[in-house]
Amino acid sequence: LPFFNPPSSTPLKTVLLGLQNSGKSTFLSPQTLHPPTLRPSTSTLQIGRRTFTTIDLGGQKNLRHIWKDYTPKSSIIIFIIDITTYSTSLPSLKNEFTQITNTFEGPIAVCYNKIDLMTSSPSIEEYKKMLIDDEEDDEDIKFFFTSGLKGEGVKDVFEWLGEKCDEGLE
Ligand SMILES: Nc1nc2c(ncn2[C@@H]2O[C@H](COP(=O)(O)OP(=O)(O)OP(=O)(O)O)[C@@H](O)[C@H]2O)c(=O)[nH]1
């Protein structure tokens, strides 16, 4: 059956990180109202032929210490940022993001989320510059504008991540 494209056999282990209220739980399941996440929650997503097993973690300050227990077990990080509070949360964001990039090897999708609430159309380069100091482009980090609530950009995120993982297998 030459045209039969079987589902990727290995589920891609994905962890969602980001400050509280950034939209992690909604990103994974937009139909549900989510209370703040208190303990890790695992689910499975089928996107095209790929299967992602996702771990949704709490983003409140006192819960962030467990992030480091999950990143080594994951092949992918989705880092969600609430674009509407970006400037005020930038110091904590930088701190958390630097800790992640210093230790994690795989692909990271940075999602500027809740784009549906923006009236202007911002430039992704400007946003990126505020988060990352070094000038070098890292091929394993990509920036997206998303609305988890409306499902905008979400598919692009998973497609890029899936492709990155395929590259890693070559
Ligand atoms: N307008 C808009 N609201 C969103 C979007 N994503 C999430 N929200 C809202 O933001 C709030 C927080 O969403 P959650 O998904 O619970 O955020 P979280 O990152 O999981 O929060 P913690 O579990 O506390 O870390 C909820 O009121 C969501 O409805 C989005 O893309 N657009």
Ligand SMILES: [Mg+2]
């Ligand atoms: Mg949550």
